[in-house]
Amino acid sequence: IVRIQDIRKTYFLGPVTLPVLKDVNLSFPEGSFTAIMGPSGSGKSTLLNLLGCLDRPTEGKYLLEDVDVSTMDDDALSAIRNTRIGFIFQSFNLISSLNVLENIEVPLFYQHLGKQESRRRAKELAKSVGLGHRFNHYPNELSGGECQRVAIARSLANNPAIILADEPTGNLDTKTGEEILHLIENLHQEGKTIIMVTHDPEIALESERTVHLRDGEVERIEEHKGR
Amino acid sequence: IVRIQDIRKTYFLGPVTLPVLKDVNLSFPEGSFTAIMGPSGSGKSTLLNLLGCLDRPTEGKYLLEDVDVSTMDDDALSAIRNTRIGFIFQSFNLISSLNVLENIEVPLFYQHLGKQESRRRAKELAKSVGLGHRFNHYPNELSGGECQRVAIARSLANNPAIILADEPTGNLDTKTGEEILHLIENLHQEGKTIIMVTHDPEIALESERTVHLRDGEVERIEEHKGR
Ligand SMILES: Nc1ncnc2c1ncn2[C@@H]1O[C@H](COP(=O)(O)OP(=O)(O)OP(=O)(O)O)[C@@H](O)[C@H]1O
Numbered sequence: 065i066v067r068i069q070d071i072r073k074t075y076f077l078g079p080v081t082l083p084v085l086k087d088v089n090l091s092f093p094e095g096s097f098t099a100i101m102g103p104s105g106s107g108k109s110t111l112l113n114l115l116g117c118l119d120r121p122t123e124g125k126y127l128l129e130d131v132d133v134s135t136m137d138d139d140a141l142s143a144i145r146n147t148r149i150g151f152i153f154q155s156f157n158l159i160s161s162l163n164v165l166e167n168i169e170v171p172l173f174y175q176h177l178g179k180q181e182s183r184r185r186a187k188e189l190a191k192s193v194g195l196g197h198r199f200n201h202y203p204n205e206l207s208g209g210e211c212q213r214v215a216i217a218r219s220l221a222n223n224p225a226i227i228l229a230d231e232p233t234g235n236l237d238t239k240t241g242e243e244i245l246h247l248i249e250n251l252h253q254e255g256k257t258i259i260m261v262t263h264d265p266e267i268a269l270e271s272e273r274t275v276h277l278r279d280g281e282v283e284r285i286e287e288h289k290g291r
Numbered sequence: 292i293v294r295i296q297d298i299r300k301t302y303f304l305g306p307v308t309l310p311v312l313k314d315v316n317l318s319f320p321e322g323s324f325t326a327i328m329g330p331s332g333s334g335k336s337t338l339l340n341l342l343g344c345l346d347r348p349t350e351g352k353y354l355l356e357d358v359d360v361s362t363m364d365d366d367a368l369s370a371i372r373n374t375r376i377g378f379i380f381q382s383f384n385l386i387s388s389l390n391v392l393e394n395i396e397v398p399l400f401y402q403h404l405g406k407q408e409s410r411r412r413a414k415e416l417a418k419s420v421g422l423g424h425r426f427n428h429y430p431n432e433l434s435g436g437e438c439q440r441v442a443i444a445r446s447l448a449n450n451p452a453i454i455l456a457d458e459p460t461g462n463l464d465t466k467t468g469e470e471i472l473h474l475i476e477n478l479h480q481e482g483k484t485i486i487m488v489t490h491d492p493e494i495a496l497e498s499e500r501t502v503h504l505r506d507g508e509v510e511r512i513e514e515h516k517g518r
């Protein structure tokens with residue numbers, strides 16, 4: 065469902081050329097669950113942003129459901145991002161002027177659900193991540209882990225086919241982290257394609273295979289078929 | 292060196308009263324290394340903000356080096372915060388218009404070092420957290436873990452007596468996290484008082500004792516004298 069070929073991502077900072085992704089080739093079959101691990105600064109978030117169509121590669125091809133993403137215009141790309149892909153950002157990216165329910169509802173705007181249905185769905189998602197008691201709080205009135213959970217709930221609002229999670233349990237205690245992982249596993253059971261960056265080897269083992277990134281290259285891929 | 296008695300912190304949100312810290316009593320001897328653990332939303336960051344004089348309790352006493360903090364005026368409080376306490380925020384709180392070295396230098400402003408000495412110290416700190424190759428990057432050009440490391444370096448700039456760390460390794464891979472923990476242990480060896488919030492039981496075991504927080508109260512304190 066997702067395939068990247070000879071991907072390079074380089075930043076140009078004045079006189080300095082900084083290659084961050086160097087010749088990455090990866091295939092993510094439909095319904096697969098892949099973890100991505102690697103040292104801080106190795107290019108994991110950069111890779112995920114490319115997969116989520118939030119950024120474009122400097123070189124290489126990105127095939128999303130067999131369509132070359134670089135040939136799509138902005139509207140088509142935007143439609144794909146909003147209906148097919150759910151993204152959980154490493155730094156949450158919540159809107160500070162919207163409360164928990166309103167933040168979760170943001171992607172639903174594209175589905176043209178009625179206000180009542182939209183609110184009902186947002187409440188259901190908030191409860192599924194343990195925030196049933198925080199509907200009206202604003203991001204600055206939430207703990208770090210609560211912000212992370214709002215980001216997770218929001219990523220699921222459109223019932224996307226592909227979920228890209230950038231360290232979804234980084235700010236959560238062990239128990240809450242396990243509940244979120246359980247939620248993600250259920251989505252995998254439903255047939256969704258999951259690509260999850262994590263620093264926690266225990267969490268990576270819940271996936272079907274782990275891609276190990278180092279200095280912008282795939283060092284090795286470890287198959288382990290989940291638990 | 293740090294003592295809190297009968298501390299309460301309550302938020303007043305319209306008609307709703309939300310008690311977040313309920314009757315917390317804790318003592319942190321000089322030179323001690325304490326970990327704080329607890330579920331997401333249990334009050335850890337709120338407690339740390341109180342300890343760092345970034346917030347005031349709703350009720351209760353906070354004695355910092357035997358002085359009642361509530362009797363200090365804003366200037367005295369500000370002087371303490373900038374010279375005696377180093378704070379690592381859960382969400383980093385970097386200044387987006389300043390690059391890595393400039394962010395680390397911010398607390399040095401209060402020490403009136405010359406521009407050259409200030410820059411030399413910032414470079415040394417950046418290297419100590421593995422960012423010797425990122426001096427001129429801005430926060431939006433850094434990975435999550437790199438941002439976290441800038442926050443750590445900045446907290447050490449003033450060589451503070453007390454270090455308050457809110458999940459200092461949450462965005463770091465295992466190896467980088469261990470390097471940072473090693474750095475923190477060295478500071479402890481130098482006689483600093485360390486209070487560190489963490490979700491990782493492995494990391495907590497590197498401290499001398501772990502305070503377990505639940506629903507805004509100290510559930511238990513576990514002594515384990517570090518490794
Ligand atoms: N300004 C505020 N107004 C209202 N409620 C708040 C405010 N700030 C925090 N809270 C609430 O206080 C509780 C404790 O927050 P705190 O940030 O201390 O939790 P935490 O233990 O650090 O959690 P985490 O592990 O997720 O970082 C949370 O449930 C949060 O919703």
Ligand SMILES: Nc1ncnc2c1ncn2[C@@H]1O[C@H](COP(=O)(O)OP(=O)(O)OP(=O)(O)O)[C@@H](O)[C@H]1O
Nearest residue numbers: 075104105106107108109110432433434435436437
């Ligand atoms: N806009 C940018 N300009 C220049 N360099 C950048 C930019 N964005 C990221 N980088 C650099 O690219 C490298 C990879 O960043 P990335 O965020 O992908 O790392 P990561 O693997 O997600 O790390 P972490 O585990 O710390 O989150 C980093 O070393 C970072 O400094």
Ligand SMILES: [Mg+2]
Nearest residue numbers: 109154434435
């Ligand atoms: Mg990252």
Ligand SMILES: [Mg+2]
Nearest residue numbers: 207208336381
């Ligand atoms: Mg917190």
